[in-house]
Amino acid sequence: MIVSKWLNRKNVFGLLAAILFYAVIQGSILTDILPPFYKLNLILICIYIILATSLNLINGITGQFSIGHAGFMAIGAYLSAIITAKLHGPLALGLLVGALVAAAVGFLVGLPTLRLKGDYLAIATLGVGEVVRIVFLNTEYVGGAAGFTLSSKINWSWSFWLMVLSVVIMHNLINSTHGRACISVRENEIAAEAMGINTTKYKVLAFTFGAFFAGLAGGIYANYMYIIQPMTFSFLKSFDILVMVVLGGLGSLTGSIFGAIFMTVISALLASFPEWRMVITALLLVVMMVFRPTGLMGTKEFSLNFLRKKGERNAA
Amino acid sequence: MGHILQQFSQQAVNGLSLGSIYALIALGYTMVYGIVKLINFAHGDVMMVGAYLGWIATTQLHWSFLPALFFAMVVSAILGMLIERIAYKPLRNASRIAALITAIGVSLFLEYGGMLLVTAQVQTYPPVFPETVYNVAGIMFKYGDVVMLVTSVVLMFLLHFTVQYTKVGKSMRAVSFDKDAALLMGVNVNNTISATFAIGSALAGAAGVLMGVYFNTIDPLMGIIPGLKAFVAAVLGGIGIIPGAMVGGLVLGLTEAFVSGLGASTWRDAVAFLILILVLIIKPTGLFGKNVREKV
Numbered sequence: 001m002i003v004s005k006w007l008n009r010k011n012v013f014g015l016l017a018a019i020l021f022y023a024v025i026q027g028s029i030l031t032d033i034l035p036p037f038y039k040l041n042l043i044l045i046c047i048y049i050i051l052a053t054s055l056n057l058i059n060g061i062t063g064q065f066s067i068g069h070a071g072f073m074a075i076g077a078y079l080s081a082i083i084t085a086k087l088h089g090p091l092a093l094g095l096l097v098g099a100l101v102a103a104a105v106g107f108l109v110g111l112p113t114l115r116l117k118g119d120y121l122a123i124a125t126l127g128v129g130e131v132v133r134i135v136f137l138n139t140e141y142v143g144g145a146a147g148f149t150l151s152s153k154i155n156w157s158w159s160f161w162l163m164v165l166s167v168v169i170m171h172n173l174i175n176s177t178h179g180r181a182c183i184s185v186r187e188n189e190i191a192a193e194a195m196g197i198n199t200t201k202y203k204v205l206a207f208t209f210g211a212f213f214a215g216l217a218g219g220i221y222a223n224y225m226y227i228i229q230p231m232t233f234s235f236l237k238s239f240d241i242l243v244m245v246v247l248g249g250l251g252s253l254t255g256s257i258f259g260a261i262f263m264t265v266i267s268a269l270l271a272s273f274p275e276w277r278m279v280i281t282a283l284l285l286v287v288m289m290v291f292r293p294t295g296l297m298g299t300k301e302f303s304l305n306f307l308r309k310k311g312e313r314n315a316a
Numbered sequence: 317m318g319h320i321l322q323q324f325s326q327q328a329v330n331g332l333s334l335g336s337i338y339a340l341i342a343l344g345y346t347m348v349y350g351i352v353k354l355i356n357f358a359h360g361d362v363m364m365v366g367a368y369l370g371w372i373a374t375t376q377l378h379w380s381f382l383p384a385l386f387f388a389m390v391v392s393a394i395l396g397m398l399i400e401r402i403a404y405k406p407l408r409n410a411s412r413i414a415a416l417i418t419a420i421g422v423s424l425f426l427e428y429g430g431m432l433l434v435t436a437q438v439q440t441y442p443p444v445f446p447e448t449v450y451n452v453a454g455i456m457f458k459y460g461d462v463v464m465l466v467t468s469v470v471l472m473f474l475l476h477f478t479v480q481y482t483k484v485g486k487s488m489r490a491v492s493f494d495k496d497a498a499l500l501m502g503v504n505v506n507n508t509i510s511a512t513f514a515i516g517s518a519l520a521g522a523a524g525v526l527m528g529v530y531f532n533t534i535d536p537l538m539g540i541i542p543g544l545k546a547f548v549a550a551v552l553g554g555i556g557i558i559p560g561a562m563v564g565g566l567v568l569g570l571t572e573a574f575v576s577g578l579g580a581s582t583w584r585d586a587v588a589f590l591i592l593i594l595v596l597i598i599k600p601t602g603l604f605g606k607n608v609r610e611k612v
Binding site: 065067112113115116118119120122123124126127128130131134135137138239242246250275276278279281282283284285286289290293 | 355403406407410411412413414415416417418420421422423424425427428429431432436544547548551582583585586589590592593596597600
């Protein structure tokens, strides 16, 4: 019964598309057709998709405003790197521990700070992100400002399937009871509270989940990039992720995916002019906010629903 | 014991001169927040522009300190007004988050646009002041420290006078109290907001010149950290409250100086942010703020 519920045309088609895309890329990597620069950017796209969708969970779906996402990414990156490089643990364990610790920190930080609203929350999260970075900067065990090197264990398969898994989990979370509660907090916190929704609980829940996936993305990043340095995780990184989310539309997962792909491609194209990249990012933000503050997708999702049979579509 | 006391006073002097710069920047933050409820993220970058203007005036045009300071203040004021008209005004009725994102965009634009204009290279400020050091009971006062403190105090007094006793100041207070009511009473809200941005940015420009003189080096990203710290100072004193920003700036400067004095200078930035988080959690309205009840 449960199997047949999930085995509809939409899900099967989505899975097949993912497998096909994965196989084409994997094939061209194995046969050395794909230049390394493209491979790097494909993996970066996967990392940024996880980061952008997880930030969207906090900023778009739950309507809070966090600009300290790079801090959680840093926690995941450093913790997983310590496990894989210093303690010689398996990669999966490193990624999991990194993500869990990031989630735990997110929970501890979220509990008091999520009482704040709007701008105050933004600044508090920015402060948390910077404090995390400064702690790593001052920890000799992980190399201080110079950072430390590790071997690259992540390949295309790892990053692609972890990305798919993360997006599926977040998509299902948003469409569950808990996700609906989070959306109600975004739409009107006071009304949600009056309807008996524990708003603090759902804000902290979204924050913790967001931190978990940011930690996971950080772990993938660290184990792919050979080297991690505290400067990588400054708040400019948080802004980069924020731009992706805002561009795609606060509240739209597919929008964030699009934003992550778009911004990564732009930075790849402008790799030799880093200043221009930032100027364009900045202008994009301002123009976007002035002319289309909801982002490209708004809160709408791109979906494969049109593939469903008529009866199924009505049931969903 | 005498040695410790001397060390303590020395750090207090350093802290006060640094804190007075933070206070100048924090004033701009607080004024803008008070009037349009927007965290002007670009404020620290206006300070950076001010520092560059002062640098151009002193090295390329060979002006002395005061004309350079004045030049930086005027041009920064114009820049501040332009930013408000182009980027923030269209969003005055949009959500606060949209305005905040725009401010972040403007900030990035000034930083990296500035980098395109003047390159990322660090520039050195010329020695504007004589290297005189006054020794008062074992505590060293640099000539620059004294000028900096005096300049900041004079500017703060000017600001206080403007806000309390002039027509512009009166309309600024009216608009920050209730924008619609002020409009009905015949206050030109747009001009008042422009004036607020101009005054705040002029103070930031002045702070930029002082910053350049204090640290000797300037670069296009120099505004980020002082900008954030000045924001911490503004929150600490109670955002939107002008005396609060002054006190907050001085407290933050002193705290940083003492943390550095204890030999933990790499933790300086973390301490500032920890103060911010603690203030936000314990008393989000700041030292001088009053609690406002939320009405449904």
